Amino acid sequence: MSTAYQYEWNPTKSLLDQRDRFTRVQIQKDFEAHPDLHKLDVEGGLFATPVAGNRYTVIWKRFGNRAEVKAVVASQLRGEDPAALRAKLQRVIEAESFGQLTLE
DSSP, X not given: OOTTOEEEOGGGHHHHTTSOXXXXXXXXXXXXXXXXXXXXXXXXXXEEEEETXXXXXXXXXXXXXXXXXXXXXXXXXXXXXXXXXXXXXXXHHHHHTTTSOOOO
């Protein structure tokens, strides 16, 4: 991922606040420097990026040169196909946010 992206973290503040300060900083640093991504919905611009040694996953949408982070969850990516990965991450997001966040 290019450093030309502008990152918007506000929608995920509640999920990031569940982590300690060091972990939050590591998640943000890894994501903003991480070139790998997994496609969840290419047409909709929805992607997942493993961070912090694959202990967390950042789910984000691409809008031109802007990356809007939708969720940050404790989840390891293990090579699932996009549909299975999206379903897995949706369950984790719903559980960690107590139903307050979704991928939509």
